[in-house]
Amino acid sequence: MFGLFKKFKDGFSKTVAAISEKTRGIFGGRSIDASSLETLEEALYTADFGVATTEEILTEIKSAYKADKDLRGQQAAAIGSSVLKRVLAGSERELTQAPTGPTVIVMIGVNGSGKTTTSAKLAWLLKQDGKSVMLAACDTFRAAAVEQLKAWATRLDLPIVASHTGADAAAVAFDAMQAAKARGCDYLIVDTAGRLHTKSNLMDELAKIRRVLQKNDPTAPHHSWLVVDGSLGTNSIEQARVFHKSFGITGLVVTKLDGTSRGGAIVGIWRELKLPIYFLGLGEQPEDLQPFSAENYSKAVFGTE
Numbered sequence: 001m002f003g004l005f006k007k008f009k010d011g012f013s014k015t016v017a018a019i020s021e022k023t024r025g026i027f028g029g030r031s032i033d034a035s036s037l038e039t040l041e042e043a044l045y046t047a048d049f050g051v052a053t054t055e056e057i058l059t060e061i062k063s064a065y066k067a068d069k070d071l072r073g074q075q076a077a078a079i080g081s082s083v084l085k086r087v088l089a090g091s092e093r094e095l096t097q098a099p100t101g102p103t104v105i106v107m108i109g110v111n112g113s114g115k116t117t118t119s120a121k122l123a124w125l126l127k128q129d130g131k132s133v134m135l136a137a138c139d140t141f142r143a144a145a146v147e148q149l150k151a152w153a154t155r156l157d158l159p160i161v162a163s164h165t166g167a168d169a170a171a172v173a174f175d176a177m178q179a180a181k182a183r184g185c186d187y188l189i190v191d192t193a194g195r196l197h198t199k200s201n202l203m204d205e206l207a208k209i210r211r212v213l214q215k216n217d218p219t220a221p222h223h224s225w226l227v228v229d230g231s232l233g234t235n236s237i238e239q240a241r242v243f244h245k246s247f248g249i250t251g252l253v254v255t256k257l258d259g260t261s262r263g264g265a266i267v268g269i270w271r272e273l274k275l276p277i278y279f280l281g282l283g284e285q286p287e288d289l290q291p292f293s294a295e296n297y298s299k300a301v302f303g304t305e
């Protein structure tokens with residue numbers, strides 16, 4: 001659904017530029033040599049592909065180079081791209097709808113990771129697909145968060161249940177769930193306050209939100225997604241691990257990849273956590289949330305299309 005290769009290409013342009021600057025455009029067409037292999041290795045580390053993936057890519061390119069001293073940059077890029085696709089096998093997951101009632105998606109993450117923006121973008125995407133969506137403004141902690149989501153709801157013409165800053169987030173979730181059911185909505189997207197996984201009172205709040213959703217539907221929430229700031233690179237892995245342990249994350253959204261040269265981090269995140277990646281944030285506009293595609297990603301970062 002919705003996948004657009006151009007969005008991936010544009011979204012990862014900083015990562016691609018960083019690799020190509022370092023390697024002086026190795027994938028452009030000229031032949032590979034020992035020194036370009038070395039700079040490629042450096043470039044892959046800089047783009048945050050991590051040790052295991054960088055080694056895997058290099059090993060395969062080196063063995064192709066051994067067999068053919070005239071190996072072209074484009075062939076090396078195709079090898080890199082196919083290694084990525086292999087490593088990322090199983091990482092994509094399409095958003096599915098629950099058999100009955102609203103499918104409830106809860107957005108979780110540390111402060112500023114992009115939860116509010118992602119909630120709005122996802123609602124827009126689903127609306128484009130003909131689904132009815134309701135937003136729940138459960139970030140009652142950050143002063144401007146409720147207004148921010150309300151502004152998105154107005155801009156995108158979406159229903160929203162909101163209260164005031166400081167209100168009980170679980171009470172908002174309860175009301176939103178009832179409203180979504182009463183309206184027969186296909187999806188309910190619950191934005192929550194940013195929190196550090198070390199703050200137990202805020203982690204308790206998440207548990208409470210989950211409990212009140214379950215009062216209305218024992219199978220809810222159907223998705224508990226951790227929204228991860230991709231520009232933090234592999235530093236976000238440990239954070240994700242702890243969230244997963246204490247809350248049971250069912251998937252990831254990786255945001256802000258358009259603003260970073262560390263787009264390789266996605267591979268490390270997948271290798272370490274093995275949590276499905278549903279969507280990527282590749283910009284600030286509604287259409288910049290894209291379903292994760294290992295194929296598009298692999299092609300975009302190695303410029304093989």
Ligand SMILES: Nc1nc2c(ncn2[C@@H]2O[C@H](COP(=O)(O)OP(=O)(O)OP(=O)(O)O)[C@@H](O)[C@H]2O)c(=O)[nH]1
Pocket residue numbers: 109110111112113114115116117118139142145192193194195255256257258259280281282283284288
């Ligand atoms: N470039 C870019 N910016 C993004 C993306 N996603 C979010 N942002 C920006 O990141 C900033 C923080 O996003 P929010 O959605 O407010 O983050 P949040 O997680 O709701 O923040 P808290 O409620 O404080 O935890 C905003 O300025 C967003 O516009 C993205 O994919 N690309």
